[in-house]
Amino acid sequence: MKLKVYADRLSQPVRAVIIFCEVNGIDYEEIKVDLANREHLTPEFAPMLFLSILLLHFLELLIIVRYTRCWIGITPTYVVVQNSILAPVFRRPLNPEAVAEGEKILSAALSKIESFWLDDNRPFLLGENQPSIADLSLVCDIMQVKLVGETDWNRLLGPYKKVQQWIENTRNATNPHFDELHKGLANNEGGGVFAFKNLRNEELHYYIILWFTQKKSHVYATCPSQFALKLYADRMSQPVRAVIIFCKKNGIDFEEIRVDIAKRQHLTPEYAEINPMKQLPAIVDGRFKLFESHAILVYLASSFPGVADHWYPADVFKRSKIHSVLDWHHSNLRRGPTTIVRNTVLAPVLGRPLNPEAAAEGEKFLSASLSKIESVWLKGNGRFLLGGNQPSIADLSLVCDIMQLELLGETERNRLLGPYKEVQQWIDNTRNATNPHFDEVHKILMKAKEKLQNPRMKGANNEGGGSDMKRTLHSRI
Numbered sequence: 433m434k435l436k437v438y439a440d441r442l443s444q445p446v447r448a449v450i451i452f453c454e455v456n457g458i459d460y461e462e463i464k465v466d467l468a469n470r471e472h473l474t475p476e477f478a479p480m481l482f483l484s485i486l487l488l489h490f491l492e493l494l495i496i497v498r499y500t501r502c503w504i505g506i507t508p509t510y511v512v513v514q515n516s517i518l519a520p521v522f523r524r525p526l527n528p529e530a531v532a533e534g535e536k537i538l539s540a541a542l543s544k545i546e547s548f549w550l551d552d553n554r555p556f557l558l559g560e561n562q563p564s565i566a567d568l569s570l571v572c573d574i575m576q577v578k579l580v581g582e583t584d585w586n587r588l589l590g591p592y593k594k595v596q597q598w599i600e601n602t603r604n605a606t607n608p609h610f611d612e613l614h615k616g617l618a619n620n621e622g623g624g625v626f627a628f629k630n631l632r633n634e635e636l637h638y639y640i641i642l643w644f645t646q647k648k649s650h651v652y653a654t655c656p657s658q659f660a661l662k663l664y665a666d667r668m669s670q671p672v673r674a675v676i677i678f679c680k681k682n683g684i685d686f687e688e689i690r691v692d693i694a695k696r697q698h699l700t701p702e703y704a705e706i707n708p709m710k711q712l713p714a715i716v717d718g719r720f721k722l723f724e725s726h727a728i729l730v731y732l733a734s735s736f737p738g739v740a741d742h743w744y745p746a747d748v749f750k751r752s753k754i755h756s757v758l759d760w761h762h763s764n765l766r767r768g769p770t771t772i773v774r775n776t777v778l779a780p781v782l783g784r785p786l787n788p789e790a791a792a793e794g795e796k797f798l799s800a801s802l803s804k805i806e807s808v809w810l811k812g813n814g815r816f817l818l819g820g821n822q823p824s825i826a827d828l829s830l831v832c833d834i835m836q837l838e839l840l841g842e843t844e845r846n847r848l849l850g851p852y853k854e855v856q857q858w859i860d861n862t863r864n865a866t867n868p869h870f871d872e873v874h875k876i877l878m879k880a881k882e883k884l885q886n887p888r889m890k891g892a893n894n895e896g897g898g899s900d901m902k903r904t905l906h907s908r909i
């Protein structure tokens with residue numbers, strides 16, 4: 433069955449969808465629904481209108497979720513906009529204040545696009561050499577300004593050179609379809625824009641700008657700074673460090689919210705609202721809350737722009753291999769460093785008795801895991817677990833765990849890691865691939881190590897010595 437596209441080319445999202453179909457050779461039947469004749473309001477079309485809203489909403493959501501992550505409040509705004517823009521366009525009186533307001537929102541949106549997505553003169557929003565659906569959708573939106581004529585187009589778009597270049601790039605990448613679909617806009621004739629023929633220029637200006645006021649206000653209102661990713665963190669925690677390094681390395685903007693485990697801040701009812709497991713790390717991205725570092729890394733790698741594919745490859749086989757390593761990690765390696773550290777160096781400063789049996793058990797887990805890592809994942813020529821020359825989220829996660837052994841001091845660390853040359857090389861590779869962030873984020877661990885090597889600290893015992901360290905370290909890292 434052929435895809436049916438219910439369309440009036442007057443509508444910019446309709447044009448985006450049609451250009452997309454044309455460019456990608458998608459066979460479709462265009463069924464004209466004349467907006468000016470209010471055909472979209474007929475009972476026959478009512479279900480279709482709903483469908484088209486959903487389709488457009490989905491498109492918008494994809495763009496917003498994937499490329500801006502700022503999706504709060506869009507659903508109601510979008511539906512309201514879709515239900516309102518077409519009706520008032522031909523009926524409402526001119527309203528210069530609304531036009532002025534619309535122009536403000538338009539320039540705010542354009543300068544956000546320039547400073548956030550096109551900042552380094554990239555050809556398209558994602559920085560690739562080819563457009564995405566986001567480019568097509570947004571550019572078709574902006575093209576609507578053409579309706580108000582060349583003078584206003586130049587006045588409104590003039591200051592935004594990068595935007596202009598990006599429009600050109602998108603046009604070139606999708607021509608001849610782009611020009612074909614926009615034919616009517618510049619000269620107010622042809623295609624679906626015939627409906628505008630009889631409107632005076634200033635009326636058009638008003639309607640277009642009014643449209644921007646409604647439509648773009650969410651782009652404006654949900655700019656990334658307002659909804660930056662929140663990361664609940666204590667850098668003494670190894671999974672927290674993995675997430676922070678990942679964000680920093682991939683240019684993911686985030687707000688680090690300190691939850692001091694030593695002060696038991698992770699046990700408060702407020703934090704339980706964020707992570708009912710009362711552990712770190714956790715993230716909040718808009719309305720979306722997530723705990724468990726592996727899941728967080730997968731989410732970040734999948735939903736933030738600009739994350740290189742090697743971190744969490746699109747290839748389903750490679751992806752599954754990463755999951756396999758990560759699942760293995762939690763029931764094997766993870767029990768090594770944590771158990772050793774907790775029952776040796778950290779025990780006295782935390783007022784707990786040393787527990788050599790538990791530490792020995794931890795050592796068993798550690799060496800069994802390290803030799804598995806060498807014999808299963810590092811046995812080839814690759815520099816990382818998946819065998820390639822670039823790290824994945826699995827490398828980062830496992831290496832950050834092993835780094836906890838730093839707390840034991842040089843001699844002990846060497847005793848435990850010494851036999852595993854390939855593991856040592858892989859730790860170095862992961863560190864080099866993520867520096868300077870790797871070293872910066874591990875600073876806290878090195879400082880704690882120095883304190884632990886201090887004889888006064890070593891002597892801390894159950895009688896309360898080491899209370900200073902309690903502020904830095906905690907029982908369940």
Ligand SMILES: N[C@@H](CCC(=O)N[C@@H](CS)C(=O)NCC(=O)O)C(=O)O
Pocket residue numbers: 668669670671672693698710711712713723724725726762908909
């Ligand atoms: N599987 C979890 C482990 C989380 C975890 O154990 N976090 C520790 C810090 S490393 C924590 O919050 N400990 C405090 C506690 O359990 O009370 C993950 O990978 O996120």
